[in-house]
Amino acid sequence: MPEVNSKAEYLIGVDLGGTKILAGVFTNSLKCLSRAKTSTKAERGPAAVIERIARCAQDAADECDIDLKQVRGLGIGSPGAIDPENGRVIFAGNLGWKDIPLKRELEKRLDLPVFLQNDCNVCTLGVHEVELEARPRNMVGVFLGTGIGGGLILEGKLFTGFNRTAGEVGHMVLEVNGPKCTCGNRGCWEALASRSALFRQIQDAVHDGQKTVLCDMLGNDLKDLRSGDLRKAIRQGDKFVAHIVEEAAKYTGIAIANLINILSPEAVVVGGGVMDALESEMMPVVIETAREHAFPGSDKGVKILASKLGDDAGITGAAVLARRETK
Amino acid sequence: MPEVNSKAEYLIGVDLGGTKILAGVFTNSLKCLSRAKTSTKAERGPAAVIERIARCAQDAADECDIDLKQVRGLGIGSPGAIDPENGRVIFAGNLGWKDIPLKRELEKRLDLPVFLQNDCNVCTLGVHEVELEARPRNMVGVFLGTGIGGGLILEGKLFTGFNRTAGEVGHMVLEVNGPKCTCGNRGCWEALASRSALFRQIQDAVHDGQKTVLCDMLGNDLKDLRSGDLRKAIRQGDKFVAHIVEEAAKYTGIAIANLINILSPEAVVVGGGVMDALESEMMPVVIETAREHAFPGSDKGVKILASKLGDDAGITGAAVLARRETK
Numbered sequence: 001m002p003e004v005n006s007k008a009e010y011l012i013g014v015d016l017g018g019t020k021i022l023a024g025v026f027t028n029s030l031k032c033l034s035r036a037k038t039s040t041k042a043e044r045g046p047a048a049v050i051e052r053i054a055r056c057a058q059d060a061a062d063e064c065d066i067d068l069k070q071v072r073g074l075g076i077g078s079p080g081a082i083d084p085e086n087g088r089v090i091f092a093g094n095l096g097w098k099d100i101p102l103k104r105e106l107e108k109r110l111d112l113p114v115f116l117q118n119d120c121n122v123c124t125l126g127v128h129e130v131e132l133e134a135r136p137r138n139m140v141g142v143f144l145g146t147g148i149g150g151g152l153i154l155e156g157k158l159f160t161g162f163n164r165t166a167g168e169v170g171h172m173v174l175e176v177n178g179p180k181c182t183c184g185n186r187g188c189w190e191a192l193a194s195r196s197a198l199f200r201q202i203q204d205a206v207h208d209g210q211k212t213v214l215c216d217m218l219g220n221d222l223k224d225l226r227s228g229d230l231r232k233a234i235r236q237g238d239k240f241v242a243h244i245v246e247e248a249a250k251y252t253g254i255a256i257a258n259l260i261n262i263l264s265p266e267a268v269v270v271g272g273g274v275m276d277a278l279e280s281e282m283m284p285v286v287i288e289t290a291r292e293h294a295f296p297g298s299d300k301g302v303k304i305l306a307s308k309l310g311d312d313a314g315i316t317g318a319a320v321l322a323r324r325e326t327k
Numbered sequence: 328m329p330e331v332n333s334k335a336e337y338l339i340g341v342d343l344g345g346t347k348i349l350a351g352v353f354t355n356s357l358k359c360l361s362r363a364k365t366s367t368k369a370e371r372g373p374a375a376v377i378e379r380i381a382r383c384a385q386d387a388a389d390e391c392d393i394d395l396k397q398v399r400g401l402g403i404g405s406p407g408a409i410d411p412e413n414g415r416v417i418f419a420g421n422l423g424w425k426d427i428p429l430k431r432e433l434e435k436r437l438d439l440p441v442f443l444q445n446d447c448n449v450c451t452l453g454v455h456e457v458e459l460e461a462r463p464r465n466m467v468g469v470f471l472g473t474g475i476g477g478g479l480i481l482e483g484k485l486f487t488g489f490n491r492t493a494g495e496v497g498h499m500v501l502e503v504n505g506p507k508c509t510c511g512n513r514g515c516w517e518a519l520a521s522r523s524a525l526f527r528q529i530q531d532a533v534h535d536g537q538k539t540v541l542c543d544m545l546g547n548d549l550k551d552l553r554s555g556d557l558r559k560a561i562r563q564g565d566k567f568v569a570h571i572v573e574e575a576a577k578y579t580g581i582a583i584a585n586l587i588n589i590l591s592p593e594a595v596v597v598g599g600g601v602m603d604a605l606e607s608e609m610m611p612v613v614i615e616t617a618r619e620h621a622f623p624g625s626d627k628g629v630k631i632l633a634s635k636l637g638d639d640a641g642i643t644g645a646a647v648l649a650r651r652e653t654k
Contacts, residue, residue: 136489160591162464165622264489
């Protein structure tokens with residue numbers, strides 16, 4: 001690993017996603033100075049993607065007139081199963097990666113210390129440190145996007161457990177005979193309330209003859225459907241879409257109650273693209289359902305809130321990771 | 328609080344239950360020297376129960392010829408919501424207690440330092456320290472009895488979280504529209520797999536005309552039904568009872584998979600009266616179902632096992648608590 005240059009005052013945070021890569025340059029007090037974005041192009045294979053990550057980080061540095069020599073460390077959040085000690089992506093389905101030495105390869109290209117973690121863990125770090133100012137000793141972050149993931153801060157630290165997989169909350173079964181999930185089981189939270197679940201329910205219903213303003217907006221095949229379209233449809237009075245989103249919010253509330261019962265956190269923060277697009281539609285239902293289902297006493301004083309970091313959660317958390325590791 | 332007599336070499340562990348009180352005297356290396364048992368008589372009110380706890384502890388000491396002056400501390404596990412710092416039972420439904428200063432009252436009677444924790448947390452401490460020799464840094468204990476509860480050991484320590492209620496696993500919803508639970512919700516693990524859930528399902532079915540050897544054994548009203556009777560019925564080939572128990576084992580496996588996904592523990596240990604009576608009937612199904620439902624990779628190397636401590640889990644864990652607190 002390249003040595004930490006303790007005089008270097010900047011941090012880079014990278015959010016590696018299945019479709020896009022985001023990079024941000026941060027000061028040591030976690031102020032974001034610049035951002036860069038590029039498509040992932042996972043189909044070109046790991047070497048090409050790693051090259052794109054390096055270029056995206058350089059673009060972000062260049063944007064705010066900083067040389068990489070002034071950067072103390074780079075944090076990166078990756079989807080999938082991660083080995084943080086060895087800096088390897090063990091498995092990431094949406095990238096098609098298996099055992100990729102991401103840390104080593106990026107360090108070679110950038111001559112910077114690189115620190116790797118799972119993307120939802122990284123987002124949780126960002127929410128905890130920047131949004132909640134590191135105040136709650138115990139916090140759960142959950143992220144509703146294409147899938148559903150989460151991260152745990154316990155006793156002030158990121159908790160990853162024995163297999164480093166703690167926080168894999170999306171595959172919590174909420175309905176034993178519920179809809180099929182990509183993981184092979186039935187009734188996982190992810191199969192009930194992720195973007196994929198919402199879109200599948202809508203597309204199946206439209207296929208069966210359900211009317212919705214979404215078809216007026218996008219055509220009957222609902223090509224290019226996005227979370228924001230659901231918000232637009234609901235605001236145009238589409239009761240069908242409103243019902244689907246409300247059900248997803250109820251399941252999310254129940255999942256959060258389960259997490260409160262199991263972990264007794266001080267705060268549960270909900271983020272991700274679905275929540276960013278549908279916060280005002282979903283959060284009241286999420287909170288009400290979670291409070292109804294939490295065991296009496298266990299949710300007393302517990303904050304349940306939507307993250308305001310939006311797309312910045314990943315790069316911010318990755319910068320937090322780099323700061324923690326280079327202290 | 329009475330001062331810790333550091334020369335005193337013994338510990339007392341007490342298990343306060345809704346129907347019975349158990350006490351045990353332990354050496355500092357957690358060998359049990361004697362046990363005592365008495366009925367709780369909760370209907371007589373808190374003062375009478377506290378008197379009975381004190382007498383039970385004295386009986387256990389007397390049994391192995393020890394004077395209370397030779398005891399360094401007394402640990403006690405109580406059902407319900409506990410405030411360990413102040414030694415109060417905030418609320419315990421099955422005792423009918425509300426805000427009882429159990430620690431202070433027992434210290435007054437016994438002139439010994441007393442340490443209080445929730446009963447399932449105490450059992451988890453006992454399993455971790457004595458049965459697993461404190462090896463796993465991260466462990467979940469779950470206990471199937473009249474209700475279902477649990478405890479968490481995270482990074483080597485008992486984890487209780489923000490409201491001290493962590494490990495309230497029995498009210499994890501597994502089936503959104505499942506059977507009604509005593510907590511007011513539907514489809515909690517406890518409503519699907521506790522002793523009460525098993526007995527209710529059997530009694531409802533018998534009421535609807537289901538035939539079972541349990542009626543030959545106990546009469547049609549199934550008065551005095553016990554977990555051990557289910558084992559006897561299954562061994563006599565009663566397919567109806569076998570099916571009910573198998574379903575409960577499946578739900579338990581799914582709940583354990585959820586806990587593995589969320590917490591990534593190294594070991595999950597299952598105890599409690601239902602498991603003590605039905606281990607060989609339930610555990611193979613529990614393990615198979617948990618492994619099927621755990622997210623790929625997250626259960627790698629994770630031990631899922633039945634506790635062998637049986638009725639001793641509570642007193643042993645309470646002695647562990649007393650040892651930790653008087654070190």
